[in-house]
Amino acid sequence: MDIKNFASAIAQIAEEKGISAEKVLETIEMAIAAAYKKDYGKKGQIIKAKLDSESGDVKFWQVKLAVAKSMIYSEEELKKLAEKAAISQRPVSVENEFSEEEIKGEKKVRFNPEKHIMLEDAKKIKPKIKAGEEFETPLEPQKDYGRIAAQTAKQVILQRIREAEKESIFSEYKSKEGEIISGIVQRIEGRNVFLDIGKTLGVLPREEQVMGEFYRPGQRLKAYVLKVDETPKGPIIFLSRAYPKLISKLFELEVPEISSGQVQIKSIAREAGSRSKIAVATEADGVDPIGSCFPGRTLILMEDFSYKPIVQLSKGEVVFTHLGNREIISKTFKRIWNGTTLKFEVFGIHQNLEVTKEHPLLFTLGYDQKKEFKEASRIKKGYLAIPTLENVVFDKTIYHFEKEKDFLWVLGIYLAEGSLDRAEVNFTLSKQEKDKALKIKDIMEKYGGKVYIRESNCRPSVLDIKLFGEYWRKIFKELGGEYCDRKKINSRLMFLSPKLQLEIFKGWKDGDGYFDKKRNRTIIVTTSENLLWQMYHILLRNKIRANMQKRKDREGRKDAYQLEIANNKTRDYRGFFRGDYYFSRIRKIERGPCSSGRQVYNLEVGDDNSYIAYSVAAHNCVGQKGTRVMAVINELGGEKIDIIEYSPEPERYIANALSPAKVLEVKILPKNKAQAVVPEDQLSLAIGKDGQNVRLAAKLTGWKIDVKGPEEEKKQEVEETKKIKKPRKKPKNKI
Structure with missing residues (x-):
C-alpha cells in the first residue's frame, strides 16, 4: 500500500465531504471488517478491524459479549416467550424473536456461540473481565478477498460516508438556526429560489420572499435561517428574506454596539420590502464616545489600593487620581474601536499598558524635564509617571x-x-x-x-x-x-x-x-x-x-x-x-490590534480629571458618538428603516413610534387602546400612505392607536359632553 497516497486520499475525502479524517478512517475499517466477514467469517459474528495508517497493516478481532448464567434465557423461558409470541401473532422466527435487541430491556440474551462467551471461559484468558464487557479474540489477517466482498466493502464506504456527510451538514446548519447566512442564487424552480450556501443548497420559499424583489442566478444575498428539517434524502435548509428578525441580525453584523449588547433591539415591526420600525434601548450611559481608550481588562487603582478591571467599574465608585486624591467616578464610557492600539512596555510593570492613540498619559522626557499629560501617539520615548501615594495616610485600624x-x-x-x-x-x-x-x-x-x-x-x-x-x-x-x-x-x-x-x-x-x-x-x-x-x-x-x-x-x-x-x-x-512620582522608563512601544476585542472604555473622574491604570497616571478623554445603518438598508434593497427609542412609559413609547410625525399628546384608553393627538399638518405624516405608519406603530408597540388632530379632538369632547343626559324629574303621584 502506498501510505503517502492513502493518507492524502483520506485527507481529501474529509475536506471535500466536511467530515473528520478519523471518521473516514473508521468507515474504511468497518468496510474492511465487512469484507473479511463476507469471505472468512460466519453468520452472526461481529468482526472488528483496525488499520494502521502509518504501516498499512490491518488487524482483525472477533468481538463477543461476556455473559453470566443469569444473563442467559433457560429453555423453559424460551418456551414461554414462544407461547406469548404465538398468542400475539407476532413472527415466529426464532432469530428475530429472541435477538439481543428485542430483549435488551430484560437484560437477558439467547446464547449464540458466535456472539457470546461464558464469563467462566472468558476469565481463563482475561481474568479481569466482567459480565457485560466485550471479549476480543484476534483473527488471522487475510489479504485475498473475492469480488463480492470487495463490492460489499465499497457499498459500506459509500453508505457510511454519505450518512456522515448528511449528519455533518445537518448538525452544522441546525446550529445556525436563527442566524444570518450568505449565499449565491443557483437556480429558480417555480416559486422557489435555491441558494448555494456552502456545503448544500438552501431553499427560499415564495412566502418567505420579499414582494418586489427579483432574483437572478449568481446574485449574492443574505438570508435568515428559518429552520432545518432532516429528511431521508438529507437535510433541507429553509431560508427567509421577509422574517422580521432578519433586520435585527443584520444590525448585529453591521452595528457593533448591538452585537456587543450595549444597545438592545426591543421590538421590530416590518412590512417586508417597504418599511420597518425598530425600537431600541440602552441602559449604558455614554455609549460610543470617541475618547474611550482602554481595553476592558485594564486594571484601575481603587480607593482601597486594590485593582479592578475597567469594564467592571460603574458610576459612584471611588478611584485614586494622579494627585493622590480619592475621587468618585461621575460617568463611564465605552465604544467599539476598530483601529489599532499602542502597547507600552514599562520597566517594573509585568503587564503592558494598552491604550488608543489619543489618550493622554502623564509623561516626562528625563530627570530634569517637565512632566505633562501627552497623547499616547506623541510619546516615542521617555518615562511614564507612577504616583507613589506616600502621603495617603489614615488610621483605620481596629485592633x-x-x-x-x-x-x-x-x-x-x-x-x-x-x-x-x-x-x-x-x-x-x-x-x-x-x-x-x-x-x-x-x-x-x-x-x-x-x-x-x-x-x-x-x-x-x-x-x-x-x-x-x-x-x-x-x-x-x-x-x-x-x-x-x-x-x-x-x-x-x-x-x-x-x-x-x-x-x-x-x-x-x-x-x-x-x-x-x-x-x-x-x-x-x-x-x-x-x-x-x-x-x-x-x-x-x-x-x-x-x-x-x-x-x-x-x-x-x-x-x-x-x-x-x-x-x-x-x-x-x-x-x-x-x-510624588516614580518615573519608570519605557522599554518598548508596539502598535497592533486590540488584544481583548474591539470594545474600549473610559472614565470621567471628579475634579482631578484623571485615574491610575496599571499604576500609570492617565487623563480623562471624552467625545461624541455616531451610527451605522446604511449597510443594512442597502442589503434590504432600500427598504426604509425607522429607528425609534424604546420607553417603558406607554405614552412616550407610542409618541416615539409615530415618528417622524410630532405628537402633541397620547391618551391611554381601556382595552389596550390609545389616542394620539398630532398637529393638523402632521396628520398625513402620522397616518402614512395607506395607513402604513400608524399600522407599523401599532404593531411595534402592541397598542391599538387612533390618530386625531386637535380640532377633531375638541369636537369629540363636545359631543361626549352633549351625550351626558340630565337626570329625569320624578312624575307626580296621581290622587
Missing part, C-alpha cells in the same frame, strides 16, 4: 496590634508561608529558620496567643508552627486572606504610614524571598497578583525601586509572579523618584 511593627512582621510571614485550619493558624518554615519560628512564638505570646513548634512528621526538614485559637484564625483571615493565590493585605492596613507597611513587606520577604548573588538583588515569589501589586505600592511609598515580572507558564501549575529589588543605591537608568 491595637495592627500598628505594632512586630505583629505586622508576623502578618508578612503569614502572607508568605501561612495557612488556616479549622481553629488554628499554621506557619511552615525550614529547620534553618528556627530563629524566625521562635520569634513568631515570642511575638504572638506577647499578644496572648498560644504557639506550638514541632518538627513535621511528613517532612523532616520542615518546622510546623501552630497558633491556636479561633480568634487568631479570624484575625489572620481578615487581615491577609485565606488561600495562597488570593491572599491580599486588608485595605485598612494599606493606609498605615509607609514605615509601618514596610514591616509587612519584611516579613513577606523573610518568608518567600531569597537573594540572587549573581544579579545582586532580592527576589520574592508569589501566586497572588493582588498581593504583588500591594507590595509594589508599599515599596514605592518607601522610595524603593521594584520590578514586577510574571514567571514563565508552568504546565499544570498556578501562575506565579516575582518582585525584584536591586540592592545598589546608585541612580538607576530604568527609573527615578521625583516629588
Whole structure:
C-alpha cells in the first residue's frame, strides 16, 4: 500500500465531504471488517478491524459479549416467550424473536456461540473481565478477498460516508438556526429560489420572499435561517428574506454596539420590502464616545489600593487620581474601536499598558524635564509617571496590634508561608529558620496567643508552627486572606504610614524571598497578583525601586509572579523618584490590534480629571458618538428603516413610534387602546400612505392607536359632553 497516497486520499475525502479524517478512517475499517466477514467469517459474528495508517497493516478481532448464567434465557423461558409470541401473532422466527435487541430491556440474551462467551471461559484468558464487557479474540489477517466482498466493502464506504456527510451538514446548519447566512442564487424552480450556501443548497420559499424583489442566478444575498428539517434524502435548509428578525441580525453584523449588547433591539415591526420600525434601548450611559481608550481588562487603582478591571467599574465608585486624591467616578464610557492600539512596555510593570492613540498619559522626557499629560501617539520615548501615594495616610485600624511593627512582621510571614485550619493558624518554615519560628512564638505570646513548634512528621526538614485559637484564625483571615493565590493585605492596613507597611513587606520577604548573588538583588515569589501589586505600592511609598515580572507558564501549575529589588543605591537608568512620582522608563512601544476585542472604555473622574491604570497616571478623554445603518438598508434593497427609542412609559413609547410625525399628546384608553393627538399638518405624516405608519406603530408597540388632530379632538369632547343626559324629574303621584 502506498501510505503517502492513502493518507492524502483520506485527507481529501474529509475536506471535500466536511467530515473528520478519523471518521473516514473508521468507515474504511468497518468496510474492511465487512469484507473479511463476507469471505472468512460466519453468520452472526461481529468482526472488528483496525488499520494502521502509518504501516498499512490491518488487524482483525472477533468481538463477543461476556455473559453470566443469569444473563442467559433457560429453555423453559424460551418456551414461554414462544407461547406469548404465538398468542400475539407476532413472527415466529426464532432469530428475530429472541435477538439481543428485542430483549435488551430484560437484560437477558439467547446464547449464540458466535456472539457470546461464558464469563467462566472468558476469565481463563482475561481474568479481569466482567459480565457485560466485550471479549476480543484476534483473527488471522487475510489479504485475498473475492469480488463480492470487495463490492460489499465499497457499498459500506459509500453508505457510511454519505450518512456522515448528511449528519455533518445537518448538525452544522441546525446550529445556525436563527442566524444570518450568505449565499449565491443557483437556480429558480417555480416559486422557489435555491441558494448555494456552502456545503448544500438552501431553499427560499415564495412566502418567505420579499414582494418586489427579483432574483437572478449568481446574485449574492443574505438570508435568515428559518429552520432545518432532516429528511431521508438529507437535510433541507429553509431560508427567509421577509422574517422580521432578519433586520435585527443584520444590525448585529453591521452595528457593533448591538452585537456587543450595549444597545438592545426591543421590538421590530416590518412590512417586508417597504418599511420597518425598530425600537431600541440602552441602559449604558455614554455609549460610543470617541475618547474611550482602554481595553476592558485594564486594571484601575481603587480607593482601597486594590485593582479592578475597567469594564467592571460603574458610576459612584471611588478611584485614586494622579494627585493622590480619592475621587468618585461621575460617568463611564465605552465604544467599539476598530483601529489599532499602542502597547507600552514599562520597566517594573509585568503587564503592558494598552491604550488608543489619543489618550493622554502623564509623561516626562528625563530627570530634569517637565512632566505633562501627552497623547499616547506623541510619546516615542521617555518615562511614564507612577504616583507613589506616600502621603495617603489614615488610621483605620481596629485592633491595637495592627500598628505594632512586630505583629505586622508576623502578618508578612503569614502572607508568605501561612495557612488556616479549622481553629488554628499554621506557619511552615525550614529547620534553618528556627530563629524566625521562635520569634513568631515570642511575638504572638506577647499578644496572648498560644504557639506550638514541632518538627513535621511528613517532612523532616520542615518546622510546623501552630497558633491556636479561633480568634487568631479570624484575625489572620481578615487581615491577609485565606488561600495562597488570593491572599491580599486588608485595605485598612494599606493606609498605615509607609514605615509601618514596610514591616509587612519584611516579613513577606523573610518568608518567600531569597537573594540572587549573581544579579545582586532580592527576589520574592508569589501566586497572588493582588498581593504583588500591594507590595509594589508599599515599596514605592518607601522610595524603593521594584520590578514586577510574571514567571514563565508552568504546565499544570498556578501562575506565579516575582518582585525584584536591586540592592545598589546608585541612580538607576530604568527609573527615578521625583516629588510624588516614580518615573519608570519605557522599554518598548508596539502598535497592533486590540488584544481583548474591539470594545474600549473610559472614565470621567471628579475634579482631578484623571485615574491610575496599571499604576500609570492617565487623563480623562471624552467625545461624541455616531451610527451605522446604511449597510443594512442597502442589503434590504432600500427598504426604509425607522429607528425609534424604546420607553417603558406607554405614552412616550407610542409618541416615539409615530415618528417622524410630532405628537402633541397620547391618551391611554381601556382595552389596550390609545389616542394620539398630532398637529393638523402632521396628520398625513402620522397616518402614512395607506395607513402604513400608524399600522407599523401599532404593531411595534402592541397598542391599538387612533390618530386625531386637535380640532377633531375638541369636537369629540363636545359631543361626549352633549351625550351626558340630565337626570329625569320624578312624575307626580296621581290622587
